[in-house]
Amino acid sequence: MTITTTAPLPERLNARAAASAPGLSEAFVRRVRLIEENLGRIIKGKGEGIAMVLTALMAGGHILLEDVPGTGKTTLAKALARSIDGEFRRIQFTPDLLPADVTGTSFYNPRDGSFTFREGPVFTNILLADEINRTSPRTQAALLEVMSEGTVTVEGQRRDLAPPFLVVATQNPSDYAGTYPLPEAQLDRFAVRITLGYPDPEHELEVLFTHNDHHPLNDLQPVLTTADVLELQAAVRTVRVERAVAEYILRIVDVTRQDGRLRLGISPRGSLALYRMAQARAAMAGRDFVLPEDVRSLAVPVLAHRLQLDTKSRYGGLMPSHIIEEALEKTPLPR
């Protein structure tokens, strides 16, 4: 079931909302619509998933796309990269990849006898980490620093990345052969986990026809600059979060920390991500304040992948998303 967040506000109020929130002017909403349309042209009938990707982009959070093969994970990530006029790099996470292949390393220059640092693929704006769970945890760990701090430390030297920096990782949950489950620390660094799912027949038919002569991805033009993205992210941070709403976030998080079926509850990083994502969601709906229902509808995609069930519950068929949904049912909304 879906709800429309663009319920008509009274005229007077709409006008005032726009007037008092310069960061969320019409221009903001227009730019979001542009990129939304761009992505919608490539990924058909997945409005919810696209909205979630964009929310994460606005919130400056990394995205984990998790689904069975062939549902458009990589395509969506590439489309997002194309829509933004920034640097885009891709790492294919193969089992033989090494940490230095991710971060970069120093090379001996025989001409002047010095060592020169050659930047790895993480030095970019949008990094597509494809099939991230196919490499060893040792290599995955190379992403830990850059994902949380936007910096890379190699050979004792810290190198800053030019913002914005966004990791879009894909993984396939149905394969077990030759994969390594992501470590908890890594999972926690993704703001959101998105599942696309199969398209409905109508949209799948459309995909068949548009792919007939060439891939529509090639037609895609950038609609935002990296400066635009930074501006949008700055605007999101001005969205008002009333104390009661922040308390609502803490309550949901706290329920998971008290839950005996969990090995690991939600970290403060998790509550921060939920906070930022709720701001972004409100902004995308044209609001300059967060509603409790923003938090409520984001809780599963933002929080569920951070939970670690204990063995008994995991084999009992319980899913982390069930725990979050239960927490939502248990926690009264601030009124």
Added chain:
Amino acid sequence: MTVPSISHPNVAETREALRRADSGIMPWTVAAAGLVALLTLTMTAGWMPLPPVFALLILASYVSTARLEGQTFHRWWVRLGLIVIIIVLNQAQPNNGDFAFGSARARNILAQVYAAEFVIQCWRRSGQPVRSRLIAIVASGLLMLSSANTFDERFIKYLAPLYMLFLGMALYTHRPRLLSRMAVVGRVVFLVLTLGVGATGYLFVDFNRGRITELGNRLLGERFNFEATGMASNPSLGETFGLRGGTQRVLRITGFVGDPHLRGMAFDRYEQGRWYPSFADRRYRPATERELNPSNVARATITEMTIEKMGGDTPLLFAPLQTATLALIEPAEMDWAPESGGPIRTRARPPFDYRVGVSSSETYQGLLANPLKAEERTRYLQLPSRFDPRVTELAKRITKGAGTDAEKVEAVIGYLIGNYSYSLRFRPGRGEPLVNFLTAEPKRPAHCEYFAAASAMLLRCVGVPTRYVTGYFAHEGDGPNITVVRQRDAHAWSEAWIAGVGWVTVEATPGDGRPDADQSPPEWWRRLLERTQDGLQIFAEFLAGLSAEQVAAIVAVILGAGGIYGFRLYRRRKMALALASFAYAPPERRLAELIVRFEAVFARRGQAFPPSLPYREHLDRLADDAGTGKRPATASLLDAARRFVALYEASRFGNRGDEPTIRTLQELVEEMERTKTPDR
């Protein structure tokens, strides 16, 4: 643009059920079950003012739209008020009505409290109608169970299946999905099963009345006075015997000897189904130690046993007819009425011990067997006025050929035991109960009171002086050398004066004369309970032996340990609760007032907002309902509500609560409050 929302199947299902049940009136099946239970109460307990009022209130809840709001405390006041009214109105009721097992007043009060709860649930409007309905069903069930606690089976056997039918239907409407896909055959099977379960339940209750009653009495902390347990001050020939006595232990005897008939009181005059003189109408005099412990007894033939009186509310000391000596271990005041063959009573409160010396001779005439004096002879031979001559003829016929008094006694015992069987219940019908018992054909089974009275009267008809005795029949061993007497062992028999021998026990009750025909050993849990009680008593005696300083030290240690534990528990809870239970930062005062009024509008309509669901989602759901014809929320109301929610949320979470906005919110709320609840 759309965003994802939560829809977990179980949650969705629960909400669906909530939504369906959101109509605020009690389903008729539940109400019907409650009405049948109320009718049962009235039919079994006789007329009471409140049950008809309750019935009218239940019906009125379908006519009136007024409700006890779920979010206020009104219903608690109503509940309290009803309970007070019930207790006050039932104060005058006697405690020992002849329709109920156990205390009649307690039964009726409890039953009416259940009925009151049922009525409140009919009138209550809450956010959780499912819960309300379940409480109502449970209340009706308790009411029905209380009402079924009766000897009067005339109506129960019709009303109980009827109740079970409505109960089944009520549960069916409660979970319709359970059966919605079932074919007609399935439904018939369901109906048959329901009726079967009802019949089984009825039979179960019927067989286990004694146990259920005892459990109820335990829960109520209700104790029987000895009027109700067969130790009556003037016993009457009633419909039942022994059922009212529970398995509560009365006596515990160490080294039991002699006749198992432990006498309490004896009676000499019989009139219209009752025995006299009453316990109070006797001439008592203080019994001195010397009197009860005479020195002229041949000690060699006396064996002593120790009897611990554990409970029971009678002040009587029970002892066999062959008692030669009797002494309390801790001396207390005793008095007795030796002219009436006892009783011996004491002011000591149980538990206490007394020692009884019993002669090994069966016909020993001791403390309780005063020789018959000439003037007593007429007393022990008197027949009731207007006594049916058929009984005298019967007595003569039975004892034809018996020469001596002893032979007459044997003939009468042989006649009663040989021709009658034992039953805990006897319905005497109209007229003199004893005459009915002796003359009815075919002969109907009866309980010990009838056999005792019959043997006494038949023997008097043929000139043998007799008296009617009540007491306990001791037969239950409990470990080596210990005999336990329970309340259910209450018994009645008679004693006859045989010239040259003296007083002898006449046991004319068939089936070993045991009042509890059921000889099943006590259940394991009862044994455990009794062991615990014994342990506690030993512990109490240990405590009683301690000095004040020792007691103070023990109390200090316990309090200290409890205090430390409690403090740690408090600390831990406080830490755990610090986050989980804080209240949200509240909205500004005027906004808070408005949102309370807004929520009340929908609560009054039985469409209260679930606390963990956003307003908007709930309103969408109500809009979906509008088409189904279930208490539709009008479009204008929903529209106003949506506008209110948007404005309110902007003010509450977006800091836009300026004067004009608040005024608009106020206007919207007033508009919604004016919207009438649609007629049902």
